[in-house]
Amino acid sequence: MLVAAGCATVSLAAGPAGDPVKGKTIFARCMACHKIDASNTSGLGPNLNRVVGRRAGAVAGFRYSPAMMASGRVWNEAALDAYLAAPARNIPGNRMVFPGLANPVDRQNVIAYIRSAAK
Numbered sequence: 715m716l717v718a719a720g721c722a723t724v725s726l727a728a729g730p731a732g733d734p735v736k737g738k739t740i741f742a743r744c745m746a747c748h749k750i751d752a753s754n755t756s757g758l759g760p761n762l763n764r765v766v767g768r769r770a771g772a773v774a775g776f777r778y779s780p781a782m783m784a785s786g787r788v789w790n791e792a793a794l795d796a797y798l799a800a801p802a803r804n805i806p807g808n809r810m811v812f813p814g815l816a817n818p819v820d821r822q823n824v825i826a827y828i829r830s831a832a833k
């Protein structure tokens with residue numbers, strides 16, 4: 715299964731793979747700005763459908779910050795974990811106004827949800 719295979723290749727301090735069901739409740743906080751569906755439409759933030767494994771700044775039609783476009787990042791699990799822990803510190807100058815998820819388990823769970831929700 716994709717979730718297990720993906721997580722097995724990445725070793726994170728957080729330990730075991732996240733729980734997508736718990737992650738869905740965390741994702742409610744992201745939904746103020748992010749959709750995650752095949753509509754390809756964005757809100758205040760870019761659509762997060764299939765973001766895992768994608769390069770940063772790739773949603774067509776969304777106006778990213780220069781900082782995000784220049785980050786050169788690929789959103790693997792480790793990159794998502796680092797960004798979601800402290801967005802402003804991780805990519806200085808990016809425009810995601812979100813304080814971050816301090817709890818590593820919350821981050822693992824929300825990443826598992828994002829993965830599982832891919833259409």
Ligand code: HEC
Binds near residue numbers: 743
């Ligand atoms: C207040 C609105 C807001 C909230 C809440 C928010 N984001 Fe964002 N997010 C943004 C914006 C705006 C960007 C684009 C930043 C830029 O271009 O600098 C972004 C970018 C991202 C990206 C990079 C996407 C890409 O295509 O490169 C990811 C991943 C992401 N957010 C995940 C999350 C997750 C997960 C949550 C919830 C835990 C969350 N965001 C909460 C507004 C938000």
